[in-house]
Amino acid sequence: MITLGTALAFGGAATAAGLAGVGSAIGVAIAGQAASGVVSEDPDKFGNVLVLQALPGTQGIYGLLIAFIIILNLGVIDGNVKDLTTFQGLAYLFAALPMGLGGLLSAIYQGKVAASGIYLTAKRPEETGKGIILTAMVETYAVLSLLISFIMVNGIKL
């Protein structure tokens, strides 16, 4: 029987991986649809648009990273799940929230910027680099979310 604290910590891990993953899926889907449109008219642009489509996928990886650190700290991997107090569990849950929410929203909006970058690439292939830079700007906030979640998760003493 696991404690409420441990369950809350699992909730934190699920929040980080789940929300950021959903955001990435939506963001990649938005960019992917734009990319499909471009490639259906000009298959030669596949290489250019693929980079832009992949960019909103990073939030999912960041979320997975935070979730992984949480479950590592809980001892899930080596089979000895720790019993956490309710406050320790809540601490993990709150620590995971920046990555979950930041990842969810930044990935969706990055997908929209990536789609615009894909339209830019379609019209001016020589400006693909600028489209990538503009899209990467949104990434900043996902990285900030990752950073704060990482610091908080590592700051929890068990």
Place this chain on the structure above:
Amino acid sequence: MPQPSYEYALGRISVLSTHLLTAAQLRRIAEADSTKTAMKLLLETGYGENVATEQELAQGEIDLIIRAQMQLTRKRIQELTPDPELTGLFLLPVDTHNLKCLLKARLLGIQADDILREGGNFDLNLLKDMVHTKYYEDLPPIYCQVLNEIEGELAREADPFRLSALLDGALFRQAKEVLDRKKEKGFIREYFSLWADCQNTISLIRAQNLHWELAQLRLVLVDCGDISKEVFEESLDVPPEQLGARLNQGSHGAELVQAINEFAQTNELGVISRRMEEGLSLILRRARWDTHSLGPIIGYLEARETEAEALRMIFGAIQGGFEPQLPSVYA
């Protein structure tokens, strides 16, 4: 397989819009010494996308190539749009043209195939069958009702003016019905309301100049405008210099007043048509950069139509030996 999403559609439009003729390319074509050279230069740009048959190319008829390109454009728009109903409003003029041609051709006992346009909302063969059999139940209720009314009148008397007016009225009623049902409040409503207001203004001035009866004016007034049809009906006897004040209503009041004042100075009705074209074009240009609306799709269609207009002017000018006046977007 086409996907009904704005992102997919805009992706395709982004590529397709790179194939539009540039001002420089048009100027080069306009500088050609003969239509044959101009045609060669045009086809080198990829215009027509090889859809014109060899026979059409051999005939050297620019109109056949333009028609082929426009038909392809309209079909493509229908295929990629995420909202076929709203997009279809911009194709209604094609359907209206086809219906007018088919009805008039039937009255005259001739074939209209050469002047029909593909790429409308209603399948061309279906329209031919319908006009032939006088059975219109497969069309939207507004068109069905109007066409049944027309058939009823044609059985008594053939009046091409009334026929055209009823079909034009059906276009705007259909647009209003779709816009209201879809609760559209963006650029498409703005576009149709400006079009209807200008159209009604032109009809009013024409009615005044030709001393029409109120019943005749009523027939040509169309729905969908910001200004109610009653205002136009009540203005039939208003002197031209006071029309501006009377029609200064709705979201396009200022533009209408400007156009009417210009008309009062020049006494040239074409001024209002030109102002209307500019206004409609401006609405579409403003929506062209939207990333989650039909703006870029309709903008592409409009750009192709403007391009076609420019090509007709250029080839007409080369044939006639005078300087072509290109649309302002190519200036």
